[in-house]
Amino acid sequence: MITAHAQYYLRGEVRDEKNNLLSNARILLHSTGYVYSSGSSGSFGIMTTKHIDSVTISLDGYQSLSIKLETAKFHSLVLKTLVTSANLQKNRLLSFTRNLKPGERRNWTVGTETYNSLLENDFVQADKYPETGFAINTDKASYSNVRRFLNMNTTVPPDAVRTEEMLNYFNFKYIPPPTDSVFGFNSYVSECPWNKTNQLLTLQISARKLDPEKIPPSNLVFLIDVSGSMDMPNRLPLLKSAFTLLVNNLRDKDTISIVVYGSTIGVWLQPTSGKEKEKIRKSIEELYPGGSTPGESGIRTAYNLAKSQFIKGGNNRVILATDGDFNVGQTSDDELEKLITLHQQSGIYLTCLGVGMGNYKDSKLEVLAKKGNGNFAYLDNEREAEKVLVKELTQTLYSVADNAFLNIEFNAGLVKQYRLIGFDNKWKALVDSVSELDGGEVGSGHSVIALFEIEPVFAAGQPVTNQGNLAKINVRYKQPNDTLQRYTTYRCPYNVSSFASLPPTCRFASSVAMFAALLKDSKYAQKYSWGEVIKLATDSEDAQDAVQQEFITIIERAKKVYGRERKRKKQL
CATH class of the missing domain: 3.40.50.410 (von Willebrand factor, type A domain)
Known part of the structure; x- marks a missing residue:
């Protein structure tokens, strides 16, 4: 509050460049640090102890204006539109497949907790839409939030389950990038554990560790x-x-x-x-x-x-x-x-x-x-x-890469359809024709696994006549405190192996994705059970990793919670 010694009055109005009055503009009075706003009519009146005082006026979508004002005058102040203000209204995508339209929406609410409504990624025809991509980030919130629900013996809101964050939670075996690169890559193509007619691309991306x-x-x-x-x-x-x-x-x-x-x-x-x-x-x-x-x-x-x-x-x-x-x-x-x-x-x-x-x-x-x-x-x-x-x-x-985005282009001669697992988009971003895709921040030493389910052109046992790579990967990013866009590329070879021969970290990652799909009641999780996920996680866990061991107890708890929920629904 202004003290009783105030004896001056700043008066004026806030307009845009088209002379329209702007309501609810924030007005910071520098002498006191207090914040006021222009009223519904765009005008303001502020008491001050100074004959001349300075203010900063700001409003979303406009350039801030800092100016000295004399109390003896009525001021008509103009805020200029930000060049980028149109971008402020744009929704942001987490993954993007060029020219693909969204499907139907599924709603979910849970008490007064709020979650963004997500639409699960579906299969995409590689000959029509060979390119897809996603933001690389180190977010991990979904996993511990899921754990909280299950520890309370309650089911998990489907929209609280973000598969990529579940995978991010685990520190998979770190693969140092080449000395001249921020990112290192490793990929495996195997049988798909939940659909034997399909294949699974497991892509591991490791970010450089800071000294x-x-x-x-x-x-x-x-x-x-x-x-x-x-x-x-x-x-x-x-x-x-x-x-x-x-x-x-x-x-x-x-x-x-x-x-x-x-x-x-x-x-x-x-x-x-x-x-x-x-x-x-x-x-x-x-x-x-x-x-x-x-x-x-x-x-x-x-x-x-x-x-x-x-x-x-x-x-x-x-x-x-x-x-x-x-x-x-x-x-x-x-x-x-x-x-x-x-x-x-x-x-x-x-x-x-x-x-x-x-x-x-x-x-x-x-x-x-x-x-x-x-x-x-x-x-x-x-x-x-x-x-x-x-x-x-x-x-x-500590970030080693900003605005990091991975683009993958599949070889349609080897892939009929593919499905990105996780990185599901918010519904409102998908239906917004001006949505843009944001890259992510990647922390020092972060190692992430991304999974794609693939329907191959050549069935198991059929000779492969196309000898090209399965896919080409391009990662764009910026280094911290730098505006230069950088790129690094990787090509995924098409060497199909049995799922059982994959490194334990890759098999364990598959169990995490399968667990997330069950929690979301995904249509892609209809052919396996909680017990099968428990067995896969148990067979591939690192006995020295307490976080992986805890994961198995969480699946077991989920099996009980969701089993009880099914019984309750049958009784209704």
Whole structure:
């Protein structure tokens, strides 16, 4: 609030270049830091203690305007349309097959939790549509969220199951890329374990590991939701434990700040050297919940602080931790997407950490992470926090490739049809004629497996007359802090082997995909059972990998939960 000493009045209106009045433009008064808005008529009146004060006016789709204003005058201010404003309205695709039209929509709702409605990828004719592609990213949130539902002995919302994130969760055997490349590739063609007449292309992509001695300094802003909805053991207390674990890995050259939003919005911890770990821990420990959820204001504050401490050539990142339940300011997925889009070119990444249940807003956090050139994880317990922020710290926080997108062109002489498993698109993006495909951020040392089910031209035992490669792969990406588009290519040889002869990691990855399909009640999961998935995972697991071992117990739990659900439906 302005104090009783205020004696001046800033007056004016906000218009666009066509002289239309603009309502709800944000007006930041620099002398106090308070934010106002133009009314429904586009006009404003602001009290100030200064004869001349400065403001910054902003509105999504328009260039921000910073200007000094005299209180003695009435000001008519014009905001110019952003050249890229049309792009702000475009939905973003996760995968894309050229010229292909979407099929029917399937709706799903679950309480007050929100998930984007997805449409499962179907088979595509290779002679008509030989090219498809997908964004490479390190998102892993779906797996731990699925685990949370099953640990509560409840079924999983189908749209909460994102197969590519389930596969991302596991650290498959790392294959170092060539010394002159950011990405390394390996591929296998085998029998398909759930459809013996088809084949399975298993493609492994490994990103280069950063040299620990050369990891750049970090400018990290912890953006922590301390609203009333976070007052539960699996929310703010869990986040406090998670960030405390992260603090242990800070270096002297790293800078940490904390922004909070709830009953208060602002900087909780001013930029502090990673050397002062005790000070940072104490600041985290003193966080307390209360108030509404003004996420929009928190995001703006965090980005402004990150910009003020920007390290050229460094790792500049906002880490947003919340249940995603924004209820003050801009709250819709589309509004928040526009807000983050405006910061895309700032060189500041966004990592989203989701927590909670019941009112957890998966759809919001997924959108924010993708639009913020960042990644997305869900913390269901302290072990998961340790996995994401300690064991896999470099994958989570240090990017080696931005806007990474893989394009694959199949050889129609060898492939009749193919189906990309996972990377399912949001319905609204598929039906939008101006949708675009976003690339993803890839963390240091991340190894991902992508799967394609293929209907081959030549049946088993039939001689193959086409001696070409199965497919050509092209990955485009940018290096961090660089605008140059780079490319790397790989050709998949067509050497078909038995499924049993595949490396254990590839067979285990297939069990993860089959598990996801059962959870989604996919039409492609009609020919196998929970028991068969358990057997495949058990036969291919790494006995030294606790995460893989836990996966088997999760499938067993799902078998009981879904078996009970089937019995319940029969009784109705």
